[in-house]
Amino acid sequence: xxNLIKQRETWLALAILLVIVLVxxxxxxxxxxxxxxxxxxxxxxxxxxxxxxxxxxxxxSIDLSMASNLALTGMIVAMLNAAFPGVPIPLLLGLSVxxxxxxxxxxxxxxxxxxxxxxxxxxxxxxxxxxxxxxISGGAWVNAAQMSPDFIALQRGVFLGxxxxxxxxxxxxxxxYVLMTRTPLGRxxxxxxxxxxxxxxxGIDVGKTKFYAFVIAGAVAGLCGYLWISRYVIASxxxxxxYELTIIAACVIGGVSIAxxxxxxxxxxxxxxxxGVINNALPVINISPFWQMAIxxxxxxxxxxxxxxxxxxxxxxxxxxxxxx
Amino acid sequence: xTDISSTGRQLPDRLDNPLRSAxxxxxxxxxxxxxxxxxANSFASPYxxxxxxxxxxxxxxxxxxxxxxxxxLLIISGEIDLSVAAIISLASTLMGLALQYGADTPVLVxxxxxxxxxxxxxxxxxxxxxxxxxxxxxxxxxxxxxxISFIILGDQSFKGYPPSFAWFGQGxxxxxxxxxxxxxAFFAVLYWVLLHRTNFGxxxxxxxxxxxxxxxxGVRVDxxxxxxxxxxxxxSGIAAVLLTARLGSTRPSIAEGWELEAITMxxxxxxxxxxxxxxxxxxxxxALIMGLVTFGLGLLNVPGIVMSIFxxxxxxVVIALPILFRMWRQRA
Numbered sequence: 190x191x192n193l194i195k196q197r198e199t200w201l202a203l204a205i206l207l208v209i210v211l212v213x214x215x216x217x218x219x220x221x222x223x224x225x226x227x228x229x230x231x232x233x234x235x236x237x238x239x240x241x242x243x244x245x246x247x248x249x250s251i252d253l254s255m256a257s258n259l260a261l262t263g264m265i266v267a268m269l270n271a272a273f274p275g276v277p278i279p280l281l282l283g284l285s286v287x288x289x290x291x292x293x294x295x296x297x298x299x300x301x302x303x304x305x306x307x308x309x310x311x312x313x314x315x316x317x318x319x320x321x322x323x324x325i326s327g328g329a330w331v332n333a334a335q336m337s338p339d340f341i342a343l344q345r346g347v348f349l350g351x352x353x354x355x356x357x358x359x360x361x362x363x364x365x366y367v368l369m370t371r372t373p374l375g376r377x378x379x380x381x382x383x384x385x386x387x388x389x390x391x392g393i394d395v396g397k398t399k400f401y402a403f404v405i406a407g408a409v410a411g412l413c414g415y416l417w418i419s420r421y422v423i424a425s426x427x428x429x430x431x432y433e434l435t436i437i438a439a440c441v442i443g444g445v446s447i448a449x450x451x452x453x454x455x456x457x458x459x460x461x462x463x464x465g466v467i468n469n470a471l472p473v474i475n476i477s478p479f480w481q482m483a484i485x486x487x488x489x490x491x492x493x494x495x496x497x498x499x500x501x502x503x504x505x506x507x508x509x510x511x512x513x514x
Numbered sequence: 515x516t517d518i519s520s521t522g523r524q525l526p527d528r529l530d531n532p533l534r535s536a537x538x539x540x541x542x543x544x545x546x547x548x549x550x551x552x553x554a555n556s557f558a559s560p561y562x563x564x565x566x567x568x569x570x571x572x573x574x575x576x577x578x579x580x581x582x583x584x585x586x587l588l589i590i591s592g593e594i595d596l597s598v599a600a601i602i603s604l605a606s607t608l609m610g611l612a613l614q615y616g617a618d619t620p621v622l623v624x625x626x627x628x629x630x631x632x633x634x635x636x637x638x639x640x641x642x643x644x645x646x647x648x649x650x651x652x653x654x655x656x657x658x659x660x661x662i663s664f665i666i667l668g669d670q671s672f673k674g675y676p677p678s679f680a681w682f683g684q685g686x687x688x689x690x691x692x693x694x695x696x697x698x699a700f701f702a703v704l705y706w707v708l709l710h711r712t713n714f715g716x717x718x719x720x721x722x723x724x725x726x727x728x729x730x731x732g733v734r735v736d737x738x739x740x741x742x743x744x745x746x747x748x749x750s751g752i753a754a755v756l757l758t759a760r761l762g763s764t765r766p767s768i769a770e771g772w773e774l775e776a777i778t779m780x781x782x783x784x785x786x787x788x789x790x791x792x793x794x795x796x797x798x799x800x801a802l803i804m805g806l807v808t809f810g811l812g813l814l815n816v817p818g819i820v821m822s823i824f825x826x827x828x829x830x831v832v833i834a835l836p837i838l839f840r841m842w843r844q845r846a
Contacts, residue, residue, distance in 0.1 A: 251649075253774075299830065303837045306787045308649075312774055313830040320823030328817070426819060431770070434596075434653055441654075447647045479668045479766075483661025489654035493646050 197444045197495070201459040205466055212470040219473055226351065232465030233358035234413050234420070238432075239439035239461045240365045240454060241409030244402045246440055247378045248395075249385070249449030250307035252403060254296060255410040256432035257318035262288045262414030264322045264331070267424035271335040278339045282415055289411015290404050292318060297403030301396040307403075315433065323426045331424040341419050354416060361409065366454045368405075378402060382449025438485060439464055442492040463488065540784035540836075544799035547832070551803060555810035562813055569690035573760065574812075575779075575805035576694040577753040578772055579798070582779040583705040584749040586797045588742045589780050590709070592722045592789030593648040595637060595743065598750045599772035600659035605629040605754035607663040610672025610764040619679040626755040627748065633659055634747015638740040648743075656773070663766040672764040683760025694756055701749070706794040718742070722789030778829050779804055803828070 213220040238255055245252045266285045269276060292314070299310045333341065344354040351359075369375040377398045380388045385395050418424045443460025445452030464485055471481055555562045562568075581598050588595055605626045609617075612625050633655070640651045685693045709715035720728040721735050729735045758764055783800035785792030804825060811821045 299834065303834050305830070305833050305837065309781055309787050309833055310830065312778060312781075313826040315774065316822040316826030317830075320819050320821075320826065323817065323819040324823070328819075434656065437650075437653060438657070441650050447650045477665075477668065479664040480661070482657050482664050486654050486657025486659075486661050489657060490640070490651065493650045493654060494644060497644065497646055 198453065198456050198459060200495075201443070201456065201463060205459065205463050208463075208466050208470060212474055215474045219470070224469075226355070228465050228469045229358075229462070230352050230355045231469065232461050233354045234416055235435065235439055235465060236358050236458050236461040237361045237409050237416075238413050238436045239443065239457045240361060241406035242436045242440050243443075243445050243452050243454075243457045244365075244368075244378055244405045245307070245399075246437075246445050246447060247382045247449055247452055248399045248402050249382050250300065250399055250402065251311065251437070251447075252293075252296065252406045253308065253311040253433050254292070254314040254318055255406060255436055256429040257315045257322075258289055258292045258407055258410035259414040259417055259432070260426070260428040260430075261292065261318045261322050261325075262411040263418035263428055264326055264414075264424045264426075266415050267331040267336060267340075267418045268326065270337055270340045271331050274337040278337075278343050281340070282343075282412070285411045285415035286408050287411070289414060290408035293403045293405070293407015293410065294400070296407065297400035300403060301400040304396070307399070319426070319430075322428075326424070326426065328426060331418075333422040336419070336422065341422055344416055344419055354420065357412070357416060361412075362454060362458055369454055374398070374401060379450055382446075382451070384450075435464065435485070438489045441489055441496070444492075444496055446496060460492075541793065541796050541799060543832075543836075544783070544796060544803060548799055548803050548806060551806045551810060555806060555813070558810060559813040562810065565690045567809075567813075569686075569692060569695075571805055571809040572692060572695045572698075574809050575801045576692075576698040577756050577760075578776050578804075579698055579779060579801035580701055580753050580756070581746070581749050581772070581776045582783070582797050582801055583701055583794065584742070584746040585776050586780045586783065586785050586792055586794060587705070587709055587715075587718055588746050589777075589785050589787060590722045590789055590792045591718045591739055591742055592725060593641060593739060593742065594652065594777070594787075595634075595746045596649065596652040596773045596777075597633070597637060597656040597659055598746060598753075598776055599769045600656040600663075601630050601633040601747055601750035602754040602757060602769040602772065603663040603766055604633060604659040605751045606758045606764040606768050607666050607672070607766065609754070609758055611666060613672060613675060619676055622675070622679055623682070623755050626758065627751040630751015630754060631744055631748045634744045634750070635740070637747065638743030641743065642736040642740045660766060667764070667766045673762065675759065675762055680759050680762060683756045683758070683762075694760075697752075697756070702794065702798050709794050714738070719790060722786075722791070724790075775804070775825070778825060782829055782832055 209220050209225075218224060238259070242252060242255060262285050265288055266281050269284070270281060296307070296310050296314055299305050300307050344352065344357065346353045348356055367375075369378070377388070377393045380391065380393055381395050381398055388395055388398075417429060421428075439461040440452065440457055441447065441460070442463055443452070443458070444456040445460075467484055467488070468481055471478055471484070585595060585598065608629045609622045609626045612622055617625070637648070637652055637655055640646055640655070641648045682693060687693050687696050709718065717728065717733045717738055720731065720733055721738060725735050753769075757769060761768070779800045780792070780797055781787055782803065783792065783797035785797065807824055807828065808818075808821050811824065812818075
């Protein structure tokens, strides 16, 4: 099974390479390291969000409210910065994680304590969080002039040749790798997705684990709220509108099964990178950006067909092993 | 019977005393909510209690509710379609494209409805033939369908629909009764009969409760699911005709976010998102409630984005309240 997952990731990596090679044929500077690093940096936020989403999807849940959480947390942090420019940025950064985690915990409690299906809960909070952005801001924007220079500069700094934003993605990815492969919580997330009933018998608190998954996704969304606002230097009600589905798309392309229990950090990173490479490649080869949506839609459909094949063959292998035993 | 329900799966509520369950049913709760909001509206705004105001109110929900009717059946069968708003966008764009080539009203309507049907069939084929999860398939086709609209239209828009076409979205059949409302009433009755009074409807419930058992009982699960996807696409096509006719123009971003509103109506209407339970009357009431809330708040000059807080809150509260009530009763 591990080999199969590896194969899918290799396949995805090859697909990304193929796109890069094809675009380079038309435009030789595309594959220069500097440009590839730019693409990585551009995709950093999507990678982090998709990792958070993966934690939720693994447990057979879904979080549709991540983009709204991002917008709300981003707006709160931006307004705080505009009102009190003296507040140190690391504090705001920590605050964004806490606010995001709090919003995620709200989703999580409804799923855990009231047993409401996650899609219903997060459908509700998707609109509630987005509406709250409008309420607290009064529909006004927070723009570059109102933000303090440090607020904008932090993620643009360069450390060891990489922008700080890229480092955020790398650190978050490393944390997720440890969480998913080296901790009891990570194992529980997979276990619940594979078989919730068996998980209960092995002593896993299914509801509580789902709650943690939502808190993790919320914390990531909150962090990305600050990063998004300081990157695009505008906080408004429309920030990241509709982005929740792009996040899920990155997961699906990365091989995360919507039925839960299957997915890897590397796969999700590649899934996000695939979308990032496509988005960066289109303008370079003179394809109108209006093609972007249809292409990512086709990529999702293709990925889900391939995912389904992978999952089906996994089932057969288990049967073969059972017969052999 | 109580022994079974305490050891195994919970038995459905309708095995209770029929009178008691009718009083305590989801639908009567929705009626109460609707009446309360109606009364609150009439106190809140002097412009509310007026035949034309009430007529305008119906335009707030009829198009989405048409989709919600078919979506209810789809969700009861255990599937979902997130691409409905994108289907509206594609169908509307294709109608606009046909208009550029001089198509007249009947052709426009046929193209809109036909495009919806084909999109639904495409979803249905992917889900039933390739055995893919519908939530992912329709997230994909959602981007694909709307993406095609963006490819065709870019940042442009189609305008200049003929007056005879505009009638579908703006016309009145009799006094304040709009064509949209009549059409919605017609389809509401049709879907009620289909779901609650035919073998087909019974099979939809059976599939939603246990599709493997349904399959072994001789129900053609894939065929029925395919039909349900086609119906949802068809209703989206009809909604596209009405919306395009009402707005008089097509942009690729038309009907953005409607998939979530249609699903909210269905869930608010008491349809279980896990499949297997629900009623058309509930969905119609939920559509009415959402129309009342948005229109009433609109009369009070509340911005649309703030209304969405109420809709989202309503969704969670209405689902959570009965659960909290049950927990409280079990503890007592």
